[in-house]
Amino acid sequence: MIKVLLVDDEPLVRSGLRAILDGETGLEVVGEAGDGAEVPALAARLRPDVVLMDVRMPGIDGIQATRLLLEGNRPDGTPAGPKVLVLTTFGSDDYVYEALRCGAAGFLLKRSRPEEIIQAVRTVASGDSVVFPEAVRQLTVPGHDQAAAKLLAALSGREQDVLAELAAGRNNSEIASALYLSPETVKSHVASLLAKLRVRDRTQAVIMAYETGFIKPGARRTGG
CATH class of the missing domain: 3.40.50.2300 (Response regulator)
Incomplete structure (x- = not known):
């Protein structure tokens, strides 16, 4: 309950x-x-x-x-x-x-x-x-937080891909399908990127991504 x-x-x-x-x-x-x-x-x-x-x-x-x-x-x-x-x-x-x-x-x-x-x-x-991507974009304004930008730059390529999918509002199953990964692997990547970014949850990670300009409205990252 x-x-x-x-x-x-x-x-x-x-x-x-x-x-x-x-x-x-x-x-x-x-x-x-x-x-x-x-x-x-x-x-x-x-x-x-x-x-x-x-x-x-x-x-x-x-x-x-x-x-x-x-x-x-x-x-x-x-x-x-x-x-x-x-x-x-x-x-x-x-x-x-x-x-x-x-x-x-x-x-x-x-x-x-x-x-x-x-x-x-x-x-x-x-x-x-x-997470509602359109609303988060309206709420956040890209800034110049160098410390946050360094944390984002330290993510692995796959973690960056997962973060981009989170910013698009996708859940673990949808991310797994988009990136050809297992849901368990996606869950592991999400936990790792949250720890590296020192944020509480997905919403905080997405806010950081938009604030720093790491994710730009309308932009689409490709997996690698």
């Missing part, structure tokens, strides 16, 4: 999400919060697997709440708390970008279809990230 905590200052939004998720086999809404300030205590008591987090709330917003939830990371940098899936009205919301930088596993538009919401919850609960 995947346990979900809903965080949104609009009761109507929470009711809609609860109706969608509670009606699905294997998903259970264990609690609700209308303010980010309530989240740490609720998460500690209810131990949800996934937190659906609105980013724009009065008081403590979703960015601060995400940071509070994930600040107790393990020594290797991986989150010790629940997975955070950000909810937003606009795909280009800067609040979303900051939440992803704080460790959120992905984001959803509030107008997403019920099946998309259900799949996203299952995806992040399983340890993957929800």
Whole structure:
């Protein structure tokens, strides 16, 4: 059973999400919060697997709440708390970008279809990230972080290929098919590149790739 905590200052939004998720086999809404300030205590008591987090709330917003939830990371940098899936009205919301930088596993538009919401919850609960390439491109602006560029340059050719596929929004099975690799090999490459880039998850790796210009919108890398 995947346990979900809903965080949104609009009761109507929470009711809609609860109706969608509670009606699905294997998903259970264990609690609700209308303010980010309530989240740490609720998460500690209810131990949800996934937190659906609105980013724009009065008081403590979703960015601060995400940071509070994930600040107790393990020594290797991986989150010790629940997975955070950000909810937003606009795909280009800067609040979303900051939440992803704080460790959120992905984001959803509030107008997403019920099946998309259900799949996203299952995806992040399983340890993957929800990456929407077009939206990430809108959120990120290529910069000149030389330290990050050096980390990216240190990736092997195959790891660079896998990162390019991640930036295209593909999952492990799709990457395996595109690069003629086994899913197990892809999983190994993903784990290796995350460690080399010193990032928490796929979303963070994709953000780094776009920020540094390693991946350019519309560009397509070829395997090697």
